[in-house]
Amino acid sequence: MLMGIGVEKIxxxxxxxxxxxxxxxxEELKYIRQKREIAKYKPHLRVIKNLESHYRRKDKMLPTxxxxxxxxxIEELTHWVCKALxxxxxxxxxxxxxx
Numbered sequence: 001m002l003m004g005i006g007v008e009k010i011x012x013x014x015x016x017x018x019x020x021x022x023x024x025x026x027e028e029l030k031y032i033r034q035k036r037e038i039a040k041y042k043p044h045l046r047v048i049k050n051l052e053s054h055y056r057r058k059d060k061m062l063p064t065x066x067x068x069x070x071x072x073x074i075e076e077l078t079h080w081v082c083k084a085l086x087x088x089x090x091x092x093x094x095x096x097x098x099x
Contacts, residue, residue: 067093 054061
């Protein structure tokens, strides 16, 4: 009877051990898939390629605002608007500054 209890504990221990191993392998697989996606990433837009190449240089170049010429970090790009709205605002800005 005592041996039966010991065997059950061993089985439960092994089961929980294997479940932990499965979780670790699943996390590792997820990490490997993320690395593969990052490795496959190739920016296709010239502007993005240019931005990335300047930012990755040893002397790390920073972009400037086309309107006020202030420097900014890429990390500061946190807000996005639709292109139609941006085009309209840029057109208004250019018209205002031509006067």
